Amino acid sequence: MAEKKTALQKENLYRVFLDYFLIVVGSCIFSAAIVIFIKPAMISMGGIAGMALIANYLVKLPIGAASLVLNIPLLIFGYRLLGREFFYKTMVCSVSYSVFMDAVGPFLMEYQGDKLLAAIYGGIIMGLGFGLVFYRGGTSGGTDIIAKYLNKKNGVSIGNANLVMNGAIIIVGSLIYRSVESALYAIIVQYLTSVVINSVISGSDSQKEAMIITKNPEVVAKIIFEKLQRGVTAVEARGMYTGEDKTMLICVARRHEINELKKVIHQADPESFLLISEVTEVYGTRFKQYGQ
Helix, strand or coil: CHHHHHHHHHHHHHHHHHHHHHHHHHHHHHHHHHHHHHCCCCCCCCHHHHHHHHHHHHHCCCHHHHHHHHHHHHHHHCHHHHCHHHHHHHHHHHHHHHHHHHHCHHHCCCCCCCHHHHHHHHHHHHHHHHHHHHHCCCCCCCHHHHHHHHHHHHCCCHHHHHHHHHHHHHHHHHHHHCCHHHHHHHHHHHHHHHHHHHHHHHCCCCEEEEEEEECCHHHHHHHHHHHHCCCCEEEEEECCCCCCEEEEEEEEEEHHHHHHHHHHHHHHCCCCEEEEEEECCCECCCCECCCC
16 A cells, blocks of 8 residues: 555656656747747737737846746736645746746747748747647746636636736737837737647647447447457447437547448448547547647
């Protein structure tokens, strides 16, 4: 029992270390994207980073220092709202981002080429960095804290609050830069960042879920197992129009297996009713393991 407890403690310690390590790495990645691509192209950004870029442009205040000055009061304000673990991870992210931005940023090469390429690569690399941070339970803080507060206090949607605040900062930035293109490129950056964040968090190896309503569940399940070696779960169901008792089978398969799955289901029961939907993550035998 003692050995098992010690092993569990070591595993938990490893996960905590991995969480904070990847949060620091992710913070450095998205700050590098800002220094190399976003800042030189004068592309507006939302959030604290966008406000820091504006401060840097107007009064030459270091971006990292400006971010930290703006973020710390919000983090202190949102301590109870975030919870202790979430607060610590967000603080580590903010400090790592700020230190890397000001200490390492000046030594990074700034991209001076096409603005569209800057927006594309800036958005992708930022998404990778933010994705690592979010995947390990952290956040960059800033407007997210205000949005959470408004949601809790006044019932305002977090998504809508973030959209309004970030949109306002982007518009202000484009006005200061005196460039409508700055805001247009910002939309590209935001979109690509979101896509990559989702890929990092959910994994690019998304699966398909098949729900099969059939009168021949044993035959269908058997052929699925024989042809694809996939498990099937049966759920009893009733057709409300006919009043007939039927069986619904649930099966998860990889994307490249879905055409074969449709063929074998049709072969086993041509009259079956099939629904196929996206599944972002699957944990278990022959799929991802817990803790990954």
